[in-house]
Amino acid sequence: QVQLVESGGGVVQPGRSLRLSCAASGFTFSRHGMHWVRQAPGKGLEWVAVVWFNGNNKYYADSVKGRFTISRDNSNNTVDLQMNSLRAEDTAVYYCARDIGITMMHSDYWGQGTQVTVSS
Amino acid sequence: EIVLTQSPDFQSVTPKEKVTITCRASQSIGTTLHWYQQKPGQSPRLLIKFASQSFSGVPSRFSGSGSGTDFTLTINSLEAEDAATYYCHQTDTLPWTFGQGTKLEIK
Numbered sequence: 001q002v003q004l005v006e007s008g009g010g011v012v013q014p015g016r017s018l019r020l021s022c023a024a025s026g027f028t029f030s031r032h033g034m035h036w037v038r039q040a041p042g043k044g045l046e047w048v049a050v051v052w053f054n055g056n057n058k059y060y061a062d063s064v065k066g067r068f069t070i071s072r073d074n075s076n077n078t079v080d081l082q083m084n085s086l087r088a089e090d091t092a093v094y095y096c097a098r099d100i101g102i103t104m105m106h107s108d109y110w111g112q113g114t115q116v117t118v119s120s
Numbered sequence: 121e122i123v124l125t126q127s128p129d130f131q132s133v134t135p136k137e138k139v140t141i142t143c144r145a146s147q148s149i150g151t152t153l154h155w156y157q158q159k160p161g162q163s164p165r166l167l168i169k170f171a172s173q174s175f176s177g178v179p180s181r182f183s184g185s186g187s188g189t190d191f192t193l194t195i196n197s198l199e200a201e202d203a204a205t206y207y208c209h210q211t212d213t214l215p216w217t218f219g220q221g222t223k224l225e226i227k
Contacts, residue, residue, distance in 0.1 A: 044218055047215060106166075108166050109166075
């Protein structure tokens with residue numbers, strides 16, 4: 001079955017960096033786009049970024065553009081989110097999600113999430 | 121960006137009741153509207169894709185309808201396990217956006 005396991009979360013000071021990773025299994029990873037979606041404490045869902053099946057196309061929410069970078073490694077079935085210049089408002093649970101298609105149609109399966117706390 | 125507005129924000133309902141949640145988009149999005157269920161402490165689960173298509177394994181009491189700007193999620197004969205927050209989500213235009221969520225409480 002589809003499994004997505006996020007890692008790399010933690011507590012980080014404002015302005016610092018953090019790298020999240022998502023390990024995928026149970027499906028042909030290279031045939032799916034991959035997303036990151038976040039949820040601030042007690043709040044709703046916010047789409048963050050997507051990378052297409054081959055890693056050549058990437059799109060970001062305006063709130064993270066220029067600070068976050070999504071990437072994927074199809075040989076290791078992982079998708080990463082490099083987060084730089086972190087702000088307090090980036091505090092959230094970050095979910096990795098699979099797209100149903102090779103590019104970006106919508107997400108079907110989600111991981112359990114990893115907590116990121118930006119605080120001094 | 122496309123704003124999705126859900127109604128109601130909160131609803132307290134009894135088992136076996138029929139529940140309707142609406143989602144209105146700030147501009148037409150065709151049928152690129154999906155519904156997710158999130159239980160406390162869990163990640164979101166896809167229920168309905170492209171406005172009316174049930175996702176694999178989802179109980180038949182969940183159904184969706186609508187197109188353009190107005191969409192509905194219906195839960196027939198509510199069960200206690202349906203206590204959760206429900207989100208609509210549009211994938212018509214970047215940035216993809218979610219509704220603010222509708223929290224269902226079971227009496």
